[in-house]
Structure formats: C-alpha cells, structure tokens
Amino acid sequence: MKRLLTLLLVFSLFTIYSCDDFLDCVINRRPELPDKSFAVGSIDSYYYEEFDAQIKNEPRDNNYGYDFDLDGNLPDGLGMVVDFRTVSIEGTPSAAGTFRFTVFLYVDPPLTYDEDNETYDDPLCS
Structure with a gap:
C-alpha cells in the first residue's frame, strides 16, 4: 500500500509539473563554487590561488555563461582574474x-x- 501511494504521488507530480522542470529539480542542477580557504601569502611575494565553477550534475556545464562578482576587499596588490x-x-x-x-x-x-528567433532554455532548478 505504501509503495502504491508513493507511485501515485510521483505520477501526480508529473501531471502537475512539466516533466522537464520536475526532472531538473530531481536531478538538482545548480551553479556551484568550492568552499575554499586560501593559503597565507607574504608581502612582496607573488601569490596565486585558483578555483573552478561548475554546474552540479550537468555534463554540459561548458555551455553556460559564467559571471563572477567580488564582495569585500583583497589585499592591495592582489586582483581577481x-x-x-x-x-x-x-x-x-x-x-x-x-x-x-x-x-x-x-x-x-x-x-x-528555434526557427523564428533566439530563446533561452533554463535547465536549472529555481
């Protein structure tokens, strides 16, 4: 009985939501940055640290456009590239x-x- 209710619930969700949106939320595609602590630097010594952004659970994450913003201050002499x-x-x-x-x-x-104009396809779960 419990299994039947679960199947009924899943079927109901498919009928209420479009399949693409529902599946995208189940797959849980979302932008992600690593939680990173940076190494300690020294004054007057070149410093370099890097990290990569990704779309979690998305094999085509190179197809997305990425934009970054910095909130806070870096030490004088350092920049974000x-x-x-x-x-x-x-x-x-x-x-x-x-x-x-x-x-x-x-x-x-x-x-x-599409045939008429350019459109956006947003496969990320809101």
Missing part, C-alpha cells in the same frame, strides 16, 4: 592582515535556437 570558469586570485600583496571576501557566481543558461 576570471578565465571562463576558472577564477584566480593573484598578484604581489603589499599589505598585511586578514581579508575576508566572497565570490558570487551568476550563470546564464545555454542558448537554444
């Missing part, structure tokens, strides 16, 4: 201290084209 999905913090720091910052990731879905 973006190369598609790779973000690097690099440079020669000239200030000592503890610096806290957050990198935000924004993703544009892959473009799909």
Whole structure:
C-alpha cells in the first residue's frame, strides 16, 4: 500500500509539473563554487590561488555563461582574474592582515535556437 501511494504521488507530480522542470529539480542542477580557504601569502611575494565553477550534475556545464562578482576587499596588490570558469586570485600583496571576501557566481543558461528567433532554455532548478 505504501509503495502504491508513493507511485501515485510521483505520477501526480508529473501531471502537475512539466516533466522537464520536475526532472531538473530531481536531478538538482545548480551553479556551484568550492568552499575554499586560501593559503597565507607574504608581502612582496607573488601569490596565486585558483578555483573552478561548475554546474552540479550537468555534463554540459561548458555551455553556460559564467559571471563572477567580488564582495569585500583583497589585499592591495592582489586582483581577481576570471578565465571562463576558472577564477584566480593573484598578484604581489603589499599589505598585511586578514581579508575576508566572497565570490558570487551568476550563470546564464545555454542558448537554444528555434526557427523564428533566439530563446533561452533554463535547465536549472529555481
């Protein structure tokens, strides 16, 4: 009986929601940055750290558009450089201290084209 209720619930969800949206939420595709702590740098010594963004559970994550934003301050002499999905913090720091910052990731879905015009297909679960 319990199994029948579960199947009925799943079937009901398929009929209420479109299959693509429902399956996308079950698959749980979402933009993701690693939770990263950075190595300690030294004043007047070149510093380099990098990390990659991805779309979790999406084999076509290279088809998305990636945009990054930095909230907070980097030490003087360091900058954030973006190369598609790779973000690097690099440079020669000239200030000592503890610096806290957050990198935000924004993703544009892959473009799909129909016969009439360009449309967006957003396969990410909201």
